[in-house]
Amino acid sequence: MATYVFGHTNPDSDSIVGAIALSYLKNQLGEDTIPTRQGDISPETEFILKKFGYEAPQLKTSYAGENVYLIDFSDIAQSPKDIKEATILGIVDHHKLGDLTTDTPLECWIRPIGCSNTVVKEMFDHYHIEIPEKLAGMMMCAILSDTVIFKSPTCTKVDTKAVKELSKICGIEDYKALAMEMFIAKSAVDGASARNLNTRDYKAFDMNGTRVGINQLEMVDISVLTPRIDELFADMQKMKEEEGLHTVLVLLTDIMKEGSQLLCISDDASKVENAFKTKLENNQAWLDGVLSRKKQVIPFLQPQF
Amino acid sequence: MATYVFGHTNPDSDSIVGAIALSYLKNQLGEDTIPTRQGDISPETEFILKKFGYEAPQLKTSYAGENVYLIDFSDIAQSPKDIKEATILGIVDHHKLGDLTTDTPLECWIRPIGCSNTVVKEMFDHYHIEIPEKLAGMMMCAILSDTVIFKSPTCTKVDTKAVKELSKICGIEDYKALAMEMFIAKSAVDGASARNLNTRDYKAFDMNGTRVGINQLEMVDISVLTPRIDELFADMQKMKEEEGLHTVLVLLTDIMKEGSQLLCISDDASKVENAFKTKLENNQAWLDGVLSRKKQVIPFLQPQF
Numbered sequence: 001m002a003t004y005v006f007g008h009t010n011p012d013s014d015s016i017v018g019a020i021a022l023s024y025l026k027n028q029l030g031e032d033t034i035p036t037r038q039g040d041i042s043p044e045t046e047f048i049l050k051k052f053g054y055e056a057p058q059l060k061t062s063y064a065g066e067n068v069y070l071i072d073f074s075d076i077a078q079s080p081k082d083i084k085e086a087t088i089l090g091i092v093d094h095h096k097l098g099d100l101t102t103d104t105p106l107e108c109w110i111r112p113i114g115c116s117n118t119v120v121k122e123m124f125d126h127y128h129i130e131i132p133e134k135l136a137g138m139m140m141c142a143i144l145s146d147t148v149i150f151k152s153p154t155c156t157k158v159d160t161k162a163v164k165e166l167s168k169i170c171g172i173e174d175y176k177a178l179a180m181e182m183f184i185a186k187s188a189v190d191g192a193s194a195r196n197l198n199t200r201d202y203k204a205f206d207m208n209g210t211r212v213g214i215n216q217l218e219m220v221d222i223s224v225l226t227p228r229i230d231e232l233f234a235d236m237q238k239m240k241e242e243e244g245l246h247t248v249l250v251l252l253t254d255i256m257k258e259g260s261q262l263l264c265i266s267d268d269a270s271k272v273e274n275a276f277k278t279k280l281e282n283n284q285a286w287l288d289g290v291l292s293r294k295k296q297v298i299p300f301l302q303p304q305f
Numbered sequence: 306m307a308t309y310v311f312g313h314t315n316p317d318s319d320s321i322v323g324a325i326a327l328s329y330l331k332n333q334l335g336e337d338t339i340p341t342r343q344g345d346i347s348p349e350t351e352f353i354l355k356k357f358g359y360e361a362p363q364l365k366t367s368y369a370g371e372n373v374y375l376i377d378f379s380d381i382a383q384s385p386k387d388i389k390e391a392t393i394l395g396i397v398d399h400h401k402l403g404d405l406t407t408d409t410p411l412e413c414w415i416r417p418i419g420c421s422n423t424v425v426k427e428m429f430d431h432y433h434i435e436i437p438e439k440l441a442g443m444m445m446c447a448i449l450s451d452t453v454i455f456k457s458p459t460c461t462k463v464d465t466k467a468v469k470e471l472s473k474i475c476g477i478e479d480y481k482a483l484a485m486e487m488f489i490a491k492s493a494v495d496g497a498s499a500r501n502l503n504t505r506d507y508k509a510f511d512m513n514g515t516r517v518g519i520n521q522l523e524m525v526d527i528s529v530l531t532p533r534i535d536e537l538f539a540d541m542q543k544m545k546e547e548e549g550l551h552t553v554l555v556l557l558t559d560i561m562k563e564g565s566q567l568l569c570i571s572d573d574a575s576k577v578e579n580a581f582k583t584k585l586e587n588n589q590a591w592l593d594g595v596l597s598r599k600k601q602v603i604p605f606l607q608p609q610f
Binding site: 088089091094095096097098099100101102103104105106107108109110111112113126154294295298299302 | 393394396399400401402403404405406407408409410411412413414415416417418431459599600603604607
């Protein structure tokens with residue numbers, strides 16, 4: 001019986017590439033695993049897969065009775081609905097410890113660093129398994145994406161070292177140029193619906209019993225979205241009602257200006273204002289220097305609830 | 306501000322030695338940590354500390370506002386009461402994933418192997434930090450204890466390899482002889498009260514909403530306890546009432562005969578009989594081959610509730 005390896009719902013590049021990389025490693029170690037995904041591929045991930053000639057993992061949303069490895073999450077909210085009927089053999093992650101539990105011993109490789117693929121790189125080194133050239137390229141892109149080309153406060157020396165080693169393996173010296181290409185692909189908004197934009201990197205959080213949805217769009221230049229702000233707000237209002245959320249936030253993160261335009265629809269916007277020590281104007285605020293949802297948004301918002 | 310490193314309530318040798326070893330490693334890596342313990346030292350741990358000339362870590366049961374590393378557990382039930390007011394920087398463990406969660410990213414080194422000290426050994430290797438001779442001896446003893454000198458089904462190749470490497474570092478070639486000495490120290494029951502015996506390696510479990518307490522006494526020869534069985538049962542009944550437990554089990558594990566005499570006080574003993582496919586006589590049964598609570602008891606008992 002094969003074991004499935006997958007990342008969180010609404011997968012980002014770290015989740016998709018991480019599933020492929022971890023599955024490859026486990027198979028080299030003699031296990032029989034298959035990488036899968038819980039949702040659609042983002043434009044950024046599509047760019048990475050195409051660049052290195054990989055197929056997207058198969059879509060699979062139900063895992064009852066299966067053995068699984070999880071990558072890039074440890075929360076029930078980001079799991080398949082039947083995760084409690086699966087056997088979790090391991091978790092590879094770089095987030096806070098979530099509310100998943102197991103009935104049997106497992107392996108967890110969780111580190112407070114910039115990217116799950118950096119943890120997978122550590123695992124390859126630990127087991128002395130060689131990383132194939134094109135897989136190394138994908139892992140490098142995932143790390144450059146999660147760390148916003150090393151600009152994110154989540155980025156550590158371990159991440160930059162991993163990128164440098166992976167760049168040697170895949171033979172791409174100018175990885176910053178490749179990363180810019182990738183972020184330009186990620187920034188493509190032509191033809192995308194407001195809902196598509198509002199859910200590209202959307203995660204729902206349970207903040208001490210209150211549901212808060214937060215989306216982040218990382219772009220090379222967020223001004224291309226200025227004509228569409230009203231449309232985004234209208235859709236955020238709909239999402240709030242559909243999902244029964246207290247607050248919906250969208251972070252338009254400008255990776256060149258190094259900050260985020262915050263869009264906020266909330267039952268009590270003062271909580272958001274207090275969290276970021278700012279005043280909203282037309283439900284918006286510029287958060288200078290804010291690039292990381294995990295490190296610069298969640299920890300300040302959570303105590304407000 | 307120092308960071309505290311400690312194991313579970315009612316600490317065993319793995320928890321005590323693991324706290325000392327992990328604290329030493331973290332300090333070598335430039336952190337400022339102090340090993341502590343949540344409860345009394347067992348006779349086995351005392352033997353190990355004395356043998357290698359270490360002091361017991363200081364007793365500390367409150368950690369509000371502190372940074373902490375946890376070793377050998379990830380359950381709230383085995384944590385200090387104010388664990389939610391502490392910041393968990395990391396968890397090193399070899400059990401099932403418990404219900405502790407964090408607000409911030411952390412490091413987790415959790416492996417499905419025989420002993421937390423084997424995981425700490427892996428960490429020393431990962432960081433290329435030398436293990437002092439006497440610390441290596443203590444870590445070796447902790448692994449030999451948790452794996453019942455490699456006889457436990459929880460024991461893996463990683464554990465045996467770690468013991469062999471640690472035995473070279475500490476210069477003790479005949480580690481099996483030392484382990485027997487240690488288990489003889491652990492088997493000392495003279496002068497111990499029934500309550501002391503019933504709680505030497507006692508853990509309370511929440512089994513789908515039902516509270517079950519399980520103690521395990523690993524001994525070189527369990528027949529020395531035969532004259533005291535009635536006394537143990539009387540105290541188990543008291544523990545059941547005091548703690549509002551559905552079931553209290555004591556496993557008298559004979560490491561030479563490689564099996565456990567099960568003592569059972571329960572509101573519904575049929576659950577225990579079904580779990581182990583056995584019939585209790587005078588509230589007792591011999592479970593042949595059963596050495597591991599974690600692998601041979603919990604996974605069979607839990608589905609009965």
